Amino acid sequence: MSKNINISTIFRKFGLVIILVCMCILVGVLSPSFFTATNILNVFRQVSMNGILAIGMTFVLITGNIDISVGSLVAVSGVIVGKVLESISGTTNVFPAVLAAIIVCTCLSLISGSMVAFFKVPPMIATLSMMTIARGMALVISNGQPYILRSKMFAVIGKGSIGAFPLPALIFIVTLIIFWVVLNMTTFGRKVYAVGGNIKAATASGINCQRVILTVYGLMGALSGLSGIILASRIGSGSPAIAEGYEMDAIAACVIGGTSTLGGTGKLQGTLLGVLIIGLISNALSLLNINSYWQQIVKGLIIAFAVIIDTYTKAKRG
Amino acid sequence: MKKKLLGVVLAVTMVVSLGACGKSNTETPATEPEVKEEAAEQESESTPKASSDKEIVIGVCIKTLSDEFPRQIADAIENAAAGMDNVKVEINDAQADVATQLEQVENLIAKGVDAIILNPQEADGLNTAVEACVAAGIPVIECNTMTSNEDYNCYVGSSDVVSGRMQGEFIKEAIGGKGQIAIMEGVMGQTGQINRLKGVYESLVDVCPDVEVVAEQTANWQRDEAMALAENWIVTYPELKAIMCQNDDMALGALEAVKNAGKQDSILVVGVDAITEAVEAVQSGELACTVFQDAVGQGEGALNAAIAIVNGETVEKTIDIPFVLVTKENAADYL
Amino acid sequence: MAQEEKNVPLLKMSNIEKSFQSVKVLKNVKLELYEGKVLALMGENGAGKSTLMNILMGNYHMDAGEIELEGKPVLIQSPIMALRLGISMIYQELNPILDMTIAENIFLNRENTFVHTNFVKEKYVNQETDRLLQQFDVARKATDKMKELSVAECQMIEIIKAVSYHSKIIIMDEPTSSLSSDEEEKLFSTIRDLKAQGVGIIYISHRMEEIFNIADNVMVLRDGEFITSESIQNVTRASLIKNMVGRELSDMYPKTKCEIGETILEIKDFNRKDMFHNISFQVKKGEILGISGLVGAGRSEVIKAIFGLDPYDSGQIFLKGKEVKIRNTQDAIQSGIAMVSEDRKAYGLILCRSINENISLAHMNQFCKGIFLNQKQEKKECESIANRLNLKRRDMGQPTGDLSGGNQQKVVIAKWMLRQPDVLILDEPTRGIDVGAKTEIYSMMCNLASKGIAIIMISSELPEILGMSDRIIVMHEGRLTGELMRSEATQETVLYYALGGKNNE
Incomplete structure (x- = not known):
């Protein structure tokens, strides 16, 4: 009896880790190239863009909101980088381009945030409109043509590495640590949980809920900008048509990681696992050369399976 | 004060002219020769068979003007028509929607145009449109893509199988008919994906027993997905000789991965479409080749076929506008 | 009383047992309800009253025991079965469908009561509803939307709904918690009418006055055990409280002069x-x-x-x-200024978060070290307040949603005690x-x-x-x-x- 309880406790606490490890072992057995250093680093490099988005999305979901405009914001970010780099071509200083991309994305997200916080627009609708607006903006700014990014300095962001460790992955991990600290060790983090848990009670406890929601959306925008910069640098182009559907992967990562879409609960360590699981699925499917027709089904099934196992083990407690 | 006024006038003029530019693609030719048109109609009542000095009205249904390639076709048709003094074209943008396109075709039939050039959004979805044209006795010329209903009068375009075949032949020669290759596909189920794959198999895989397709997966025409996929392949298949991509965007993504892995000398990357960035990469020797699809040729070909049919001439059921393989040698011609 | 015992009881529950995850919440509980009588079911929160009633309504399944209706054993597996057997309940937590009309709410899922087709006969439903509203003196029309109603009115609708089932047994779980004394009086007169019609009523309330006003018998549960069932004439306030809490309470209101x-x-x-x-x-x-x-x-x-x-x-x-x-x-x-709201679930607590977080919510700045939260100090102070208020808990990280009503209220109060x-x-x-x-x-x-x-x-x-x-x-x-x-x-x-x-x- 007590042994049973122990196993289920372990599974509840580390269920996702176990799933992840099992997946790794399975893929490792089936494909010898999986456990090579290059491949592992590749996975880290590939997940970093979605990872950065998922960090912001975790915050948004914890406050009980959602943001489906992040894919479009990623595109805007890349296009802005392209536009600014084009207009200051000749200098090696890419800082203005990076800064402009982050600022523009933050502002756009703040607009969605205001719609949600002040005008009480349902977050799905507010960010749906922003999704269309931002995509349109990206097309208008770029005139529909991708910018070719030739700056060598800029290429470092997405392609560079420190030692053997890819720079995008490093940016992701540093961002993750910073946001983990914010969520778990500051009053702001507490407020984020409180607003999502019960906005009325949070208001009655003197929390400025509108400001919290606005800030969370602002952060989401900034992170979308960052993610877009890395993506643009990685593929060497700022394309207005790119990153469609990225929001879904980010939301999926959070949900796999145990963040409730109802708000109030969620952990960044879970999100990290969710991001890795999703990244691993793509990696494994291509390493194992699984038929493209089947890939989508397999991916959907694995996501559903992970979430069911996680919810089931958690529900058992109650 | 006067300067201010001047500024305002200038600004207004610019806005108006900008608006006009934006519209000119579609509307200007439609409205300009209105008077002429009426006269032509009166005449046509008496002489049902159009003669060469009578105005011919041709409806053009393009699947979407937001995509580069269909837009080039539309531009080509328009420019060619502008050069002829008795031909008027009406261009319709279906905005990538089957229902919209069907409506547009029906409207053109109701208007009584002389012929319709159809660039179908879907192979099956526009069969009804072809049926309606046949019933109304209006000739249909399909351009770039075909409907599965083969009652159209003429198809002008390039066969996707041919572009795949060109890639295959190029690679066969380049790798000496043996080695590992990987094929990167577009969105699964689209005709481009299916037929280009067919071409590669016909020209390379099926004829060279020593060529091994180690991976065959989709990157959905997207550059970022292509890059991640290529990274994974490079790790898994160290002996990889070539990555064959079904469009240039994916090829450029794969190329980034190859360059990052330092495998430029051992892995060849090829694409299709000849977009500017890709041609530049071919010129600099990074991309092995791309395939040029002739939008202008297709557009002009379709228009000429339409005029010929209206004038009672017979044309071939299928007019093939050939692809051109773009390699380092001829890249400069396509920039 | 001796007479009653000879009659076959309307409802008899005996040897009821129920456990939730190896915790026994009902131990060998019995209950007898007679025609035309009001049985007050008393006990502290967590004594097992709600569980017992949920078993009767078919919301929970008992582990052991028998239920007899008018002498015949029955098996109640769902609320619908309970309703068919003539048992209805007015729940403490109201769940009206806000966008529906009063009539639609009262006759929800019984729209064909009047005409036996699946087409809703709105006219009949509304007529019947208006009649009921009049009977209960509720100044509303059948077509008013539920969302226009006050909490008290919603409560009245809930009561009307239960009555409209023409049940033989009606369970009322704290029906007066949001009623004014006026409405309370209306409820009591309805109860007297129902009694006259031979309906048996199980009445749950914490308000002593009501119990003495309306009940015929009083039954007390404590910690899932049956303590006593007596005629109201034989109990006093003090004896009742003593039975409920298991100890003497010298004074309900310990007001001290200050x-x-x-x-x-x-x-x-x-x-x-x-x-x-x-x-x-x-x-x-x-x-x-x-x-x-x-x-x-x-x-x-x-x-x-x-x-x-x-x-x-x-x-x-x-x-x-x-x-x-x-x-x-x-x-x-x-x-x-600090405020403890009347609706602690809506305005007082974040149920999915821990006791600790809830207590410190309003005064987090107090524990700030730079931008960081000094969680050690926070936990220490919150814990000391929790101890002072005698907050029953597993640990400070426990979600407040798990706590009983009284302990939840203590958390809300603790929140405002962090800084006086x-x-x-x-x-x-x-x-x-x-x-x-x-x-x-x-x-x-x-x-x-x-x-x-x-x-x-x-x-x-x-x-x-x-x-x-x-x-x-x-x-x-x-x-x-x-x-x-x-x-x-x-x-x-x-x-x-x-x-x-x-x-x-």
């Missing part, structure tokens, strides 16, 4: 259109000010406006003689809380008052108002109608003003 100092909070000419008008009052250091009135008199609206939760149109607020502007809750908290406020507003502080916890909250109020906090308490329970307040102000339809000192206040005087009596008449 030094009343200078005025802390003064409200002048508070107005909000359609809600309240010209409200002025003040509360002094160490004083407990009771605000009485019927439900809907505007009491909660006034204090919500003072706390910055609701807007007000005009008026002034003075704290320690200085005027303060309160535009939102942040302003109020900063000025030293000048003014503490308590809106129905003991609603839905068992007797033991009630007393604890009362003594805590006295304790706080003795520390110099000015306390404002809204309560719909007259004995509580009379027992705890130093001074009482009474509201009627958005206006202040009376002010009474502790010494001059009686049930009658308070009620007189609550029903609209004028101060100078």
